[in-house]
Amino acid sequence: MMDDPYPPLPLTDVLEPADQTAVAELVERAHRDGTPVYPISGGTNLHYGLPPAEPGLGLSLAGLDRVVDYPARDLTITVEAGLTIAALAKRLAGEGQRLPVDVAHPERATVGGIVATCPVGPRHYRWGTIRDYVIGLSAVDGSGAGFSGGGRVVKNAAGYDLCRLVTGSLGTLGVITQVTLMVKPLPETSALLACDLSDFDAAEKLLAALVHTQVLPSAIELLAGPAWKEDSLLGPLAESASLRLVVGLEGTLAEVEWMLARLQEEWRQAGAAAMVRLRGLRADPLFQRLAEFPFDAEGGNGASGLVAQIHVLPGSVVGVVRSLLEIDPAASILAHAGGGVIHARLHLNPEKTPAVIDGRLRPNLASAGGSMVVLRQPEGALLSRQTVWGPPRPSHAAMQAIKDQFDPKGILNRGRFVFTPKDR
Amino acid sequence: MTIAAGSPLVAELRHCLGREGVLSSPSDLVVYECDGYTIEKARPDVVVFPRSTQEVAEVVRLCNRHKVSVVPRGAGTSLAGGCLPIGGGAVVMLTRMKRILQIDLRNRLALVEAGVLNLQLTRALAGTGYHFAPDPSSQGASTIGGNVATNAGGPHTLKYGVTVNHVLGLEAVLGDGSIVQLGPVPDPAGLDLIGVLVGSEGTLAIVTKVWVRLTPDPQDYRTMRAIFATVDDATNAVSDIIGAGVIPAAMELMDRGIVAAVEAAYHFGFPLDAEAIVVIELDGLRAGLDEQQQRIGQICRKWHAREVLQAATAKERELLWKCRKMAVGAVGRLSPSYCIQDGVVPRTRLPHILRRIAEIGRRHGVRIVNVAHAGDGNVHPILLFDERDKEQVARAVTAGNELLEECIRAGGSVTAEHGIGVEKIALMDRLFAAADLAAMVRVRRAMNPHNRLNPGKVLPTG
Numbered sequence: 033m034m035d036d037p038y039p040p041l042p043l044t045d046v047l048e049p050a051d052q053t054a055v056a057e058l059v060e061r062a063h064r065d066g067t068p069v070y071p072i073s074g075g076t077n078l079h080y081g082l083p084p085a086e087p088g089l090g091l092s093l094a095g096l097d098r099v100v101d102y103p104a105r106d107l108t109i110t111v112e113a114g115l116t117i118a119a120l121a122k123r124l125a126g127e128g129q130r131l132p133v134d135v136a137h138p139e140r141a142t143v144g145g146i147v148a149t150c151p152v153g154p155r156h157y158r159w160g161t162i163r164d165y166v167i168g169l170s171a172v173d174g175s176g177a178g179f180s181g182g183g184r185v186v187k188n189a190a191g192y193d194l195c196r197l198v199t200g201s202l203g204t205l206g207v208i209t210q211v212t213l214m215v216k217p218l219p220e221t222s223a224l225l226a227c228d229l230s231d232f233d234a235a236e237k238l239l240a241a242l243v244h245t246q247v248l249p250s251a252i253e254l255l256a257g258p259a260w261k262e263d264s265l266l267g268p269l270a271e272s273a274s275l276r277l278v279v280g281l282e283g284t285l286a287e288v289e290w291m292l293a294r295l296q297e298e299w300r301q302a303g304a305a306a307m308v309r310l311r312g313l314r315a316d317p318l319f320q321r322l323a324e325f326p327f328d329a330e331g332g333n334g335a336s337g338l339v340a341q342i343h344v345l346p347g348s349v350v351g352v353v354r355s356l357l358e359i360d361p362a363a364s365i366l367a368h369a370g371g372g373v374i375h376a377r378l379h380l381n382p383e384k385t386p387a388v389i390d391g392r393l394r395p396n397l398a399s400a401g402g403s404m405v406v407l408r409q410p411e412g413a414l415l416s417r418q419t420v421w422g423p424p425r426p427s428h429a430a431m432q433a434i435k436d437q438f439d440p441k442g443i444l445n446r447g448r449f450v451f452t453p454k455d456r
Numbered sequence: 457m458t459i460a461a462g463s464p465l466v467a468e469l470r471h472c473l474g475r476e477g478v479l480s481s482p483s484d485l486v487v488y489e490c491d492g493y494t495i496e497k498a499r500p501d502v503v504v505f506p507r508s509t510q511e512v513a514e515v516v517r518l519c520n521r522h523k524v525s526v527v528p529r530g531a532g533t534s535l536a537g538g539c540l541p542i543g544g545g546a547v548v549m550l551t552r553m554k555r556i557l558q559i560d561l562r563n564r565l566a567l568v569e570a571g572v573l574n575l576q577l578t579r580a581l582a583g584t585g586y587h588f589a590p591d592p593s594s595q596g597a598s599t600i601g602g603n604v605a606t607n608a609g610g611p612h613t614l615k616y617g618v619t620v621n622h623v624l625g626l627e628a629v630l631g632d633g634s635i636v637q638l639g640p641v642p643d644p645a646g647l648d649l650i651g652v653l654v655g656s657e658g659t660l661a662i663v664t665k666v667w668v669r670l671t672p673d674p675q676d677y678r679t680m681r682a683i684f685a686t687v688d689d690a691t692n693a694v695s696d697i698i699g700a701g702v703i704p705a706a707m708e709l710m711d712r713g714i715v716a717a718v719e720a721a722y723h724f725g726f727p728l729d730a731e732a733i734v735v736i737e738l739d740g741l742r743a744g745l746d747e748q749q750q751r752i753g754q755i756c757r758k759w760h761a762r763e764v765l766q767a768a769t770a771k772e773r774e775l776l777w778k779c780r781k782m783a784v785g786a787v788g789r790l791s792p793s794y795c796i797q798d799g800v801v802p803r804t805r806l807p808h809i810l811r812r813i814a815e816i817g818r819r820h821g822v823r824i825v826n827v828a829h830a831g832d833g834n835v836h837p838i839l840l841f842d843e844r845d846k847e848q849v850a851r852a853v854t855a856g857n858e859l860l861e862e863c864i865r866a867g868g869s870v871t872a873e874h875g876i877g878v879e880k881i882a883l884m885d886r887l888f889a890a891a892d893l894a895a896m897v898r899v900r901r902a903m904n905p906h907n908r909l910n911p912g913k914v915l916p917t918g
Binding site: 103104105106107108128129150160163164173177178179180181183184185186187188189190191192193194195196197199200201205216217218240243244246247248283284286287289290291341343344345346347372373401402403405421422425426427428429430431433434435436437438450 | 560561562563564565585606607609613617618620621630634636637638640641642643644645646647648649650651652654655656660672675695698699701702703740741742743744747798800801802803804829832833834867868869870871872873874875876880884887888889891892893894895896898899900901902903914915
């Protein structure tokens with residue numbers, strides 16, 4: 033066994049193929065032997081999902097990092113899976129374009145990695161997730177067979193959408209080797225407007241009012257807990273306040289100026305106070321901090337509590353944030369309130385964690401039509417598949433049938449996702 | 457498998473749905489033997505009209521027991537034969553399930569039964585400050601379920617995307633008769649079955665309800681008409697506008713041939729001597745529109761536009777759109793029969809594909825007029841012929857296939873929004889490698905193992 037270069041993966045070896053053909057050969061060999069395969073890219077999100085129980089082969093995509101084709105006027109780009117998000121962003125910015133998906137640690141995170149894990153960040157409210165930008169994809173399935181989906185065009189009604197099927201599948205249907213992305217023009221500028229809120233009712237009032245706002249928010253963020261009490265960019269939270277609302281705005285200079293003025297006026301009329309404005313380059317670090325929140329270890333010492341990703345309807349966000357703070361008054365929470373996605377960092381007694389998640393959190397969420405997944409387990413915890421991913425959905429049989437078709441021996445990221453490893 | 461009118465299955469279906477929910481006499485069935493793709497016909501064995509998801513599920517279970525295929529159908533506006541009951545079977549009409557169940561502005565969604573018409577939903581949302589973005593040209597007749605089946609597009613996809621970008625959740629009946637709900641809250645603990653079902657043309661499940669995303673109404677619009685001397689000038693202008701980072705809500709191109717038809721039919725006052733006209737619509741914040749509009753005007757004039765006319769009132773805006781939306785309906789002026797094709801290329805290849813289409817038409821002696829969602833590289837060449845003349849029909853079919861192959865060669869696809877249906881099955885192995893089709897077959901094998909859900913569609917392998 034190797035010396036844990038990629039905790040928590042138990043790797044017997046790490047191989048770095050140079051191209052898709054080599055990836056296919058590698059997976060085909062592993063399929064023959066029934067060896068689990070754990071794809072690795074930037075290594076920024078290896079704690080997502082269950083830690084694998086069985087030793088296996090680390091498959092690094094670092095050698096596949098080319099820009100294959102970039103016809104900028106088409107607003108599409110084709111890249112290999114191992115290209116980092118930062119390198120992609122730099123290349124696109126050179127043409128005044130971007131992929132408007134927020135990613136933590138972009139200098140290490142890769143295109144393949146974010147397609148496999150589909151992260152959620154502040155700008156998904158207006159711009160969607162990576163799912164909305166993958167128009168073509170190549171991968172190697174669990175038997176070592178290469179396959180592709182989609183193409184190079186932004187509208188394509190031919191056949192099944194294999195791009196969407198593979199996106200967010202945690203590499204369990206195929207090892208992604210190449211992706212064609214749709215891109216957007218870079219906005220001229222951005223800004224963030226923030227206000228402190230005295231209580232949950234004030235929060236819901238402003239969030240409900242945003243349904244009919246004249247501005248076009250890129251992000252609507254509700255911040256709660258110690259992580260936000262003293263923010264270097266936003267300043268300290270007011271004494272009487274317990275929550276903060278931050279709205280992100282993007283567009284031309286004229287549009288953003290107009291929106292800032294308009295939103296301030298809408299908030300003033302609703303009785304909101306203590307507004308802070310961050311414009312342009314000063315806004316970028318805060319957008320990035322919002323994207324990195326689920327991955328920030330507390331106090332920077334590496335150990336972390338539970339990090340959960342909760343999905344509810346937007347109208348239920350405030351109620352859920354309130355109940356999270358009842359469960360853990362020291363929780364730090366970032367709610368992407370526009371889209372209904374909540375990231376929570378909770379400190380629970382390790383022995384009690386499964387009971388709290390399965391006995392309190394999940395039932396609460398289910399009654400609001402929502403669900404949650406564990407993004408990161410507390411140090412030393414050994415949560416079950418049900419606790420990390422939730423109980424099997426009614427559609428599980430259909431999903432398992434698809435999984436079995438693409439990975440008959442169940443070697444791809446074995447045991448880490450919702451699929452129960454079967455005997456080989 | 458063909459079934460007789462008096463068969464046990466028909467009796468069981470009548471028992472489940474009531475006599476008025478089942479059609480089985482030949483004179484009734486003939487109505488359902490084709491859809492908007494009129495070239496091919498196939499007689500169903502029975503047509504049923506369930507009124508609830510439970511009834512749809514029961515129909516599927518009954519048909520499974522008798523090993524009869526099931527062909528879901530909404531309004532039957534498919535242009536690719538997606539509703540063709542190949543080999544007979546039961547056509548399952550979703551049209552009696554047409555209630556809008558919920559409009560929830562706080563959560564920016566609406567819940568509709570699959571048989572709700574696209575335009576019906578749009579009308580119900582008027583005045584709420586929100587709308588349902590996908591507006592295919594068929595919207596007056598097509599159902600939301602049908603829009604989901606083909607991942608329908610329309611003129612506003614350039615800025616707002618296609619149907620899948622506006623589906624938050626689905627309720628569907630699977631091939632085994634079980635009912636699943638996906639969404640409306642996203643669920644990362646599993647595969648994106650919503651993404652797979654949208655655009656699957658009824659071959660993986662029967663969608664019974666849809667949670668749709670609602671989009672805020674734009675604050676304002678600027679709608680323009682630019683007149684160009686050549687098609688190349690028009691398509692180059694479109695390309696440059698996008699290259700300048702301006703994303704209009706829509707950019708619709710009409711060539712001289714189709715404009716002649718529109719003028720003959722409606723007399724809107726469009727010039728008959730322009731090779732290409734582009735209707736461009738900007739929408740969004742008033743604070744940003746003037747700047748974008750000026751940029752568009754500059755670019756059009758750079759490409760020798762002889763006129764860039766802006767709609768000054770809501771009425772003028774409506775008129776510009778009417779011309780575009782009714783263009784296909786006017787084609788009857790030009791020819792007794794026509795076939796509207798659907799091809800797509802990377803947007804910068806639009807000038808090339810329109811040139812190739814013109815050349816193909818000339819070579820085969822087939823008159824072709826064009827409308828295009830120019831910003832997306834999505835062309836709708838309309839091939840004109842007289843279906844009573846077999847030789848003309850043959851030439852039109854050949855020309856149609858050749859232009860689709862040209863789309864593939866240009867790096868595009870054989871369908872942007874109409875779907876594969878039966879019409880384009882033969883092109884699937886030109887568009888996709890064997891390994892890629894095999895991957896799609898695997899998805900179908902997982903969800904439709906007996907191949908009884910809408911057989912003979914989308915994938916060439918049996």
